[in-house]
Amino acid sequence: xxxxxxxxxxxxxxxxxxxxxxxxxxxxxxxxxxxxxxxxxxxxxxxxxxxxxxxxxxxxxxxxxxxxxxxxxxxxxxxxxxxxxxxxxxxxxxxxxxxxxxxxxxxxxxxxxxxxxxxxxxxxxxxxxxxxxxxxxxxxxxxxxxxxxxxxxxxxxxxxxxxxxxxxxxxxxxxxxxxxxxxxxxxxxxxxxxxxxxxxxxxxxxxxxxxxxxxxxxxxxxxxxxxxxxxxxxxxxxxxxxxxxxxxxxxxxxxxxxxxxxxxxxxxxxxxxxxxxxxxxxxxxxxxxxxxxxxxxxxxxxxxxxxxxxxxxxxxxxxxxxxxxxxxxxxxxxxxxxxxxxxxxxxxxxxxxxxxxxxxxxxxxxxxxxxxxxxxxxxxxxxxxxxxxxxxxxxxxxxxxxxxxxxxxxxxxxxxxxxxxxxxxxxxxxxxxxxxxxxxxxxxxxxxxxxxxxxxxxxxxxxxxxxxxxxxxxxxxxxxxxxxxxxxxxxxxxxxxxxxxxxxxxxxxxxxxxxxxxxxxxxxxxxxxxxxxxxxxxxxxxxxxxxxxxxxxxxxxxxxxxxxxxxxxxxxxxxxxxxxxxxxxxxxxxxxxxxxxxxxxxxxxxxxxxxxxxxxxxxxxxxxxxxxxxxxxxxxxxxxxxxxxxxxxxxxxxxxxxxxxxxxxxxxx
Numbered sequence: 001x002x003x004x005x006x007x008x009x010x011x012x013x014x015x016x017x018x019x020x021x022x023x024x025x026x027x028x029x030x031x032x033x034x035x036x037x038x039x040x041x042x043x044x045x046x047x048x049x050x051x052x053x054x055x056x057x058x059x060x061x062x063x064x065x066x067x068x069x070x071x072x073x074x075x076x077x078x079x080x081x082x083x084x085x086x087x088x089x090x091x092x093x094x095x096x097x098x099x100x101x102x103x104x105x106x107x108x109x110x111x112x113x114x115x116x117x118x119x120x121x122x123x124x125x126x127x128x129x130x131x132x133x134x135x136x137x138x139x140x141x142x143x144x145x146x147x148x149x150x151x152x153x154x155x156x157x158x159x160x161x162x163x164x165x166x167x168x169x170x171x172x173x174x175x176x177x178x179x180x181x182x183x184x185x186x187x188x189x190x191x192x193x194x195x196x197x198x199x200x201x202x203x204x205x206x207x208x209x210x211x212x213x214x215x216x217x218x219x220x221x222x223x224x225x226x227x228x229x230x231x232x233x234x235x236x237x238x239x240x241x242x243x244x245x246x247x248x249x250x251x252x253x254x255x256x257x258x259x260x261x262x263x264x265x266x267x268x269x270x271x272x273x274x275x276x277x278x279x280x281x282x283x284x285x286x287x288x289x290x291x292x293x294x295x296x297x298x299x300x301x302x303x304x305x306x307x308x309x310x311x312x313x314x315x316x317x318x319x320x321x322x323x324x325x326x327x328x329x330x331x332x333x334x335x336x337x338x339x340x341x342x343x344x345x346x347x348x349x350x351x352x353x354x355x356x357x358x359x360x361x362x363x364x365x366x367x368x369x370x371x372x373x374x375x376x377x378x379x380x381x382x383x384x385x386x387x388x389x390x391x392x393x394x395x396x397x398x399x400x401x402x403x404x405x406x407x408x409x410x411x412x413x414x415x416x417x418x419x420x421x422x423x424x425x426x427x428x429x430x431x432x433x434x435x436x437x438x439x440x441x442x443x444x445x446x447x448x449x450x451x452x453x454x455x456x457x458x459x460x461x462x463x464x465x466x467x468x469x470x471x472x473x474x475x476x477x478x479x480x481x482x483x484x485x486x487x488x489x490x491x492x493x494x495x496x497x498x499x500x501x502x503x504x505x506x507x508x509x510x511x512x513x514x515x516x517x518x519x520x521x522x523x524x525x526x527x528x529x530x531x532x533x534x535x536x537x538x539x540x541x542x543x544x545x546x547x548x549x550x551x552x553x554x555x556x557x558x559x560x561x562x563x564x565x566x567x568x569x570x571x572x573x574x575x576x577x578x579x580x581x582x583x584x585x586x587x588x589x590x591x592x593x594x595x596x597x598x599x600x601x602x603x604x605x606x607x608x609x610x611x612x613x614x615x616x617x618x619x620x621x622x623x624x625x626x627x628x629x630x631x632x633x634x635x636x637x638x639x640x641x642x643x644x645x646x647x648x649x650x651x652x653x654x655x656x657x658x659x660x661x662x663x664x665x666x667x668x669x
Contacts, residue, residue, distance in 0.1 A: 016036075023052075031065075033053060036052045037049040037052040037073060050073050053073055057070050068086075070082045071083045094121060094124045094127055097120075097127060100117070101117075114134070170194055171191070171194065178214075183220045185215060187211075189211070191207050192204045192207040192211070205241075205248065208245040208246055208249050209249050222250055222253045224253045227246055227253075231250075235276055235279050236276075243278050244282040251264060268283040268304070269300075271283065272304060277304070284304060288301060298321035299334070301317050301321075311338070318338065322335055322351075326358040329364050329365055332359070336372070352368055352372070363389070363398060366388075370386055375644060379408060386398055395426070396422060396431075396432065399418060399432070400429075408643055419436040430465065430466055433460065436452045438469070449473055467487070468503050470486055471507070480510075487503055491504070495527065497528075498533050498534050501520065501527070501531075508520060521538055529557060530558050530561075532558045532563035532564045533563045535563070536563040536566065539564075540567060551567065551568045566584075568584055569587075572584060582605065585598070585602040586602070588601075588602070589602055589621070594629050596628070596633025596650070599633075600630075600655045601658065622648075
């Protein structure tokens with residue numbers, strides 16, 4: 001610190017006068033000498049500083065802070081002599097002995113100084129720790145034996161000694177430690193870890209159990225949270241059995257019976273978040289030993305294994321789950337699905353057969369069995385299963401799947417017969433009307449398809465997909481005016497429906513009526529001011545210079561709508577702001593992972609601007625999300641030719657189908 005200005009010199013002089021007054025009036029006050037010496041040091045007068053602190057040492061020989069300061073200010077050659085005088089004056093000062101050791105350069109000399117200090121202060125734990133750290137293993141063991149004699153109430157020394165000893169000697173050390181420290185949990189936990197390290201698996205749980213009982217006998221309160229932290233620490237140290245034993249013996253302490261399930265699930269979830277998977281697994285295992293028939297806990301335990309375990313560990317959980325909950329169809333379905341995903345179709349079939357035996361009336365199990373056969377190109381087996389399900393009084397979904405099988409096999413008449421028959425039973429199930437109408441449209445019978453859609457709307461007047469299909473059909477057969485009339489009627493019957501407004505806007509745009517489309521969009525946004533799909537359309541319809549302000553309006557109205565987020569991402573994409581575009585596309589798929597169109601847009605972006613890793617990451621995340629919705633995604637995935645395609649193949653086909661309108665890099669006129 002340089003002192004240059006007159007003001008600073010004046011301040012130094014004033015401070016010097018004050019501190020001189022302090023040291024003269026109260027020479028036995030150590031902070032006064034230390035402050036006076038430091039002032040001279042700051043002023044650059046190191047010699048004066050040393051003289052002052054030396055006088056401080058003479059006036060206050062029993063104050064360790066003064067000696068430490070004198071040592072700091074002394075020259076390297078003199079510092080050892082200063083600290084030597086200090087320890088001679090205060091031989092019981094741990095701080096001075098540690099400072100003396102620090103001044104030595106070799107470990108041997110440091111150790112000598114510390115041992116000399118221990119002769120004066122044999123009960124200093126800090127000195128024992130310092131000397132043990134410098135010693136080799138054999139010397140450390142001998143030193144720790146002496147340390148626990150001198151400091152028998154310090155648990156860290158006992159544990160350090162136990163870690164250095166052989167198995168038999170370590171057990172003896174820990175037994176002695178327990179005698180001296182009968183309220184110390186760490187000794188019992190270390191004993192359990194010792195047994196686990198020597199593969200005495202049976203003794204681990206017994207040790208923790210005895211430890212908890214012993215501590216409770218001694219009047220120690222078992223702190224559940226603290227023990228859970230010990231379990232997590234044991235897991236991190238690789239002592240999995242000890243972790244499980246701690247959880248088993250302490251997780252229920254202080255928890256009311258009616259709160260156990262909720263508390264234990266919360267504990268397990270918190271442990272999972274912190275990455276303590278074994279602790280969470282142990283909590284679920286204990287919870288399931290108490291609540292063996294609780295389906296929700298089994299599902300959470302299975303989810304943990306699915307995310308963090310192996311196929312074998314997941315299989316073990318699911319086998320137990322269905323054994324204790326034979327009526328829980330969700331567990332049977334999960335078990336079968338995991339078998340199927342592992343590529344073991346016969347095992348999946350076997351699981352579903354067991355499930356059917358346990359729950360013969362479950363429609364979900366019939367449909368799962370059908371899906372396995374259908375997805376594995378066994379249409380005849382799938383058809384047979386659905387026939388049986390229909391005979392047993394299957395609901396509308398069973399009939400719908402039957403029609404899908406016939407459609408795939410090309411049995412047009414059988415598909416029509418099934419759909420007409422089921423519509424007599426379930427006339428309000430709109431998907432059946434859609435399927436029948438689409439079938440007639442597919443074979444060129446437009447008039448018949450129109451009749452089907454109109455009949456469907458009599459039974460389901462609020463079904464938007466039926467209105468959209470009818471309007472689309474009318475546009476193709478009779479032109480825009482007829483389609484416009486149907487969409488107007490649909491909007492009157494179903495007000496504030498963004499999809500109907502969007503269809504009308506697109507119909508006008510398709511015929512070049514931009515002014516009419518803009519007028520419709522303005523009306524639509526007045527009626528549905530927070531509709532993301534309409535705001536996304538608004539962003540894309542305005543001229544390019546206005547898109548930024550329009551996107552700003554859209555974000556104000558519906559900040560968390562994935563359609564708006566995706567539309568803004570496309571703007572960044574066009575402007576070559578690659579990082580921002582990637583961030584916004586990622587946000588869109590995070591908000592709506594079930595909408596496949598966003599995944600296709602994201603994947604297309606990565607194909608253009610990403611690398612192999614980013615493309616692989618998007619593909620992997622899309623497969624994990626298993627998207628089912630999205631305008632283009634559904635059109636592609638539900639096409640007959642794509643019925644058995646995996647998600648990655650559907651994704652690539654949707655990317656191709658996005659076309660010029662979805663490519664933000666195409667130059668507009």
